[in-house]
Amino acid sequence: MKKFQTLLYYCYSPIADAELFAAEHLTFCKSLGLVGRIIVAEEGLNGTVSGTQKACEAYMAAIKADERFTKTDFKVDDVAEPSFIKMHCRYKSEIVHSGLRDPNVIDPNKETGKHLEPADFQKMIDQEDVVILDVRSNYEHNLGRFKNAVTLDIENFRDFPNKINELAKYKNKKVLTYCTGGIKCEKASALLLQHGFEDVYQLHGGIIKYGKEAGGKDFEGKCYVFDNRIAVDVNSVNPTIVSTCYSCGKVTPKMINCANPECNEHITQCDDCGDELLGCCSAPCMTNPRRRTYDGTGYYVKVPQPILAK
Known part of the structure; x- marks a missing residue:
């Protein structure tokens, strides 16, 4: 237990x-x-x-x-x-960094997409007039995403507002947004509505709740989480792996942070390449004098740097 x-x-x-x-x-x-x-x-x-x-x-x-x-x-x-x-x-100024700080412009308590419970989301994802939109960052959707989801080339959620114009072609569709736990969709769906999207939904509770209540059906790969587990399983119905090793291209479900703290890149990397590169994303990162010891997990506790006397 x-x-x-x-x-x-x-x-x-x-x-x-x-x-x-x-x-x-x-x-x-x-x-x-x-x-x-x-x-x-x-x-x-x-x-x-x-x-x-x-x-x-x-x-x-x-x-x-x-x-x-x-x-x-x-x-x-x-x-x-x-x-x-x-x-x-x-x-902090926001509970999720979006750059949309003005409550007079974006306020999830006043306007947001229609909340879909996991069972209802599952019923809608295969409809022809539906677009499934992943509002997470590259490293997150590279590890796992819903089948046929539209993904965005963004490094952080604060880049999402700059992608609205790219999504304009979906204005006549039902847009179903999703993220890890639901928090990003609150602002993403509100922003879509403000830009003329009329039929916007969001997965209530995000991927995590969907896995618990709907078995994770049609979510491919694993879900990135922001703690030392790094990635968790979601799909118990038709699981598959979609991520590949950043270093060699081999299929792998494993994600790590680069052992070079000055890089700290989130990458998917197989065990063989992790051992060979000492948990780094590249050979140059291996030579960094502050390189952290790789223990096979790729998760590192942040250690405060000493304050140098002036």
Whole structure:
């Protein structure tokens, strides 16, 4: 029996004095013994936390008890060990970096795509007048994506607004957006509506919820997650692998971060190339004096750099 849980969640809800809230929330999370990463902004919360089942249940109860966050939808995974090493709770201008900060322009609480539960999303994806749109970054959809999905050449979600014109040819279609947990779709679908797309939907709870409630049917490959698991299985119905090794081209489901911390590129890499290149994406990265020791996972805990005396 797995003794720990990992919670993935977000909630768009105004937070007054969000910077103070972030500091107090960090103290609260530490008091429960949780580890993870939470972003707090005036627009809401975005987090992944991990700990014992008791601690996670206490955390979910506390969030739900706060009238600002009662609508929070938690995705819960049972895990063999905590998915983080430390607990971070940081204040930022947005809970997901999009560059769309003005609530008078984009506010998911006022306008967003129609939310589709996993079963309804599954029923729609094979319809002829439907376009499935992946709003995630390259390294995420390279690892796994829905069958026949339209993917965008973007390094970060903040690049999404610049791709709207490329999507104009789908304005007469039903556009079904999806991402890992749903948070990016809230703003992506709203932006599409503002640019004249009339029939816009989003997968409620994202890929993770779809895997849990609909068996992950027709999601090809694995899903990238932002913790030390790096990638998780989604499809238990008709699973397949679509990612290939960045170094040799061989089919592989494994994703790593380059061992050179000055590169830290997210790449899919087979075990043979990982061993040969010491977890690096290229030979030049192998020579970096700060190269991290590759343990086969490709996940590295961030270590603060020493402050040099002036």
